[in-house]
Amino acid sequence: MGWPLGKVEDFMRWAVDLAGRLVREGAAVGIGEIGRPHWPVSPEVRALCDRVMEYGIGVARDLDAVVHLHLEREGANTLASVAEIARRAGARPYRVVMHHAEPSVVSGAWERGLVPSVPVGRRGEFEEAASVGPMFVVESDFIDDNRRPGAVIPPWTMAVKLLRAVEQGRISADFLRAICVDNMVRLYGDAAAPT
Numbered sequence: 001m002g003w004p005l006g007k008v009e010d011f012m013r014w015a016v017d018l019a020g021r022l023v024r025e026g027a028a029v030g031i032g033e034i035g036r037p038h039w040p041v042s043p044e045v046r047a048l049c050d051r052v053m054e055y056g057i058g059v060a061r062d063l064d065a066v067v068h069l070h071l072e073r074e075g076a077n078t079l080a081s082v083a084e085i086a087r088r089a090g091a092r093p094y095r096v097v098m099h100h101a102e103p104s105v106v107s108g109a110w111e112r113g114l115v116p117s118v119p120v121g122r123r124g125e126f127e128e129a130a131s132v133g134p135m136f137v138v139e140s141d142f143i144d145d146n147r148r149p150g151a152v153i154p155p156w157t158m159a160v161k162l163l164r165a166v167e168q169g170r171i172s173a174d175f176l177r178a179i180c181v182d183n184m185v186r187l188y189g190d191a192a193a194p195t
Contacts, residue, residue: 009048016056023065029188031060032068033099039072050085057089057096066187068097068117079105083112094186101136103128110135115187120161121153130171134178137187138162 003011012034022028034056036049053069060067071078079098086096093113101109101116106129109116116136118129129136140155153161162180165171 005044005048009052012048012052013055016052016059019056020059020063020065023060023063028065030066030068031056032066032097033070034067035070035099036072038070038100050081053082054085054089057086057091060095061090061092064092064095066095066097067091068099070099073100073102075102075104076108078102079108079112079114083109083114086112086114097137097187099139101129103132106132106136115183119153120158126165127170130165130175134175134183137179137183 002008016031016034019028019031023031035053036046041049057067059065069082071082082096082098091113094115096113097115097117098105098109099117101118103118103125106116106118116129117139118126118136120126120138120140126138138158140153140158162171162176166173166176
């Protein structure tokens, strides 16, 4: 039946601490993904995940590290709860990434100092997010599973898709630079700056 919830929480905090140690040692630049499942769970499991998420954001804050959050896609409800957890944890602005963010939360997340990460491969989501402005970063959400080839967009195809968006006039070269360079530098600091 698995571990009791207390033991699960202890283990998850241990994993966050391990990730924090790797950041301190220079072997990593961030913590993640931590957060909540994207499928229905009991209120007790949700509360446990929220406590670990708040703890992880606090560890990242203390290390001036980025933290990537794995979250359900429930629009404004997800944004409101994550923004509150980040506030309670004292998150540094633009250092908390909302993985697989829905286009509908892009501007609200950015205004709250969160960084929405929009998948390039989901039909229409990149274009919808782009209509709001360059307030996000992009991701592939690649699954390395030979049983499911092409389940999501492989990372090596992102550049082609983004350049095609520029060539087709869906975004400008400046917009592309903003989401792929400027926002990454804002998120990761000098480690992401082009040389």
